Amino acid sequence: MPELKELKPTYLIYGTERVLLDDAVARLKAQVAEQGDLDFNYDVFHADNSEAEAIVAASQTLPFMSERRLVVVRDVHLLPADAQRVIARYVADPSPLTCLVLVADKMTKGNVLYKAVQAGGGQIHEYEAPRKSRYPAWIRERLAERGKKVTSAAAMRIFEVIGDDVGRLRNEIDKICLYYDDRIELDTDEVDEVLSATTQATIFELTDSIGNRDRQKALRTLQKLLDRSEPLPAIYHTVLRHVRMVLAAKVLTERGIGQPSAIARELKLIEFVARKYRDQSRNFTIEQLRDLHRQLVQIDFDVKSGRGELLTALERFLLRMA
Missing domain, CATH: 3.40.50.300 (P-loop containing nucleotide triphosphate hydrolases)
Structure with a gap:
């Protein structure tokens, strides 16, 4: 800037x-x-x-x-x-x-x-928004302007939870600075305390629960998102994309492209995110991931053809996941 x-x-x-x-x-x-x-x-x-x-x-x-x-x-x-x-x-x-x-x-x-x-x-x-790969560094720079020194992991956590909405990021940075007025150095534990007050359940918690095969947490998080009136179609499409990206990381890894930096280049992702997809792909066989992807695609088809209800189908998907 x-x-x-x-x-x-x-x-x-x-x-x-x-x-x-x-x-x-x-x-x-x-x-x-x-x-x-x-x-x-x-x-x-x-x-x-x-x-x-x-x-x-x-x-x-x-x-x-x-x-x-x-x-x-x-x-x-x-x-x-x-x-x-x-x-x-x-x-x-x-x-x-x-x-x-x-x-x-x-x-x-x-x-x-x-x-x-x-x-x-x-x-x-x-004045333009940062490129996707620059957001964590941008967050650290904005916090540094306010006298706060945050780790790379903490900046990435803020980006992962809040996303690329510059307005929301600025508001979150303001909250962090107010909450830790007398503190200079901040890590993930500190920012998590502020972020948890902002968003008690995020779509990222849901997708990570799926990637980690934690069925009970996935179901609880889904309910929290619904309690906050998050749009169900948006939740579904985010889950579909997440499973698709974990599957893509699995396919690349089995082809010998297993380094996060290489996966990031292939999938046009930030390396931190690519590493997470790679790590979560290790929780599944490639056949299991393909089956999860097929199930999600079928849910979309059934809902659009009037043969299914999205919430019921998504809950069944999570129940069968593990």
């Missing part, structure tokens, strides 16, 4: 991850607040109900008893082309006393605002 250090008169920040955009705006706001009183020098515009002339007028207004003004324009990519040209003309010669922040979900290098900010000496930052 790029850092916004030296304060510039104009910024263009864009990307599909709203959470990261909001974080960038918050950091800029904190920087400007160090140089000015934002109680009377802070304006926020939304492109869907704002005029370009009003945005420019606010940007040209002198700060009131302050060194700086902050003007934020949300969803600037939604502005009509003529309105964007009006703002681009201001960006070419901006007020040195105002920090104008243009926020967009999407932006091209050929856009008039992009060119204007670039030519006028402003800063442009694109």
Whole structure:
């Protein structure tokens, strides 16, 4: 994630991850607040109900008893082309006393605002979600920014439980930092205590129970998920995918491709996840895994053809699993 250090008169920040955009705006706001009183020098515009002339007028207004003004324009990519040209003309010669922040979900290098900010000496930052393989490192970096030192295993646990939803990950990081306010070093035991309060039963507990052939835990976890109103079709498809991946790891291992790194390359997975699939595949013969997969495919067929009910079929699958 790029850092916004030296304060510039104009910024263009864009990307599909709203959470990261909001974080960038918050950091800029904190920087400007160090140089000015934002109680009377802070304006926020939304492109869907704002005029370009009003945005420019606010940007040209002198700060009131302050060194700086902050003007934020949300969803600037939604502005009509003529309105964007009006703002681009201001960006070419901006007020040195105002920090104008243009926020967009999407932006091209050929856009008039992009060119204007670039030519006028402003800063442009694109914010995207990390690649799948980068999430654990990203989690560690975000926690390090908050003064927390977490192990790789702890970061992977957070990713495994919460998934790749950046907003949920940020919320979980906030909770961990609040829970361990006076503690710096954290391992899996510490994050598990916070995660368990967030999600008492996760789909990952269910799939791991299946992979470990723990029928009783699988049934208990399924019931907990249903008690939390988790969608049954989503549970089914996650279980199907998990069994399919364990089977794929088994097939690769029997072909002599048994190293987690090699399995990860073949299946396009994070190595930690590939290792888990490989380890769980050792609990089954290849025939057993193929049979489990056939059973799950048959459940889908029966439900769609009206010959079965998904919850009953899934419970029977778990009962027969061991």
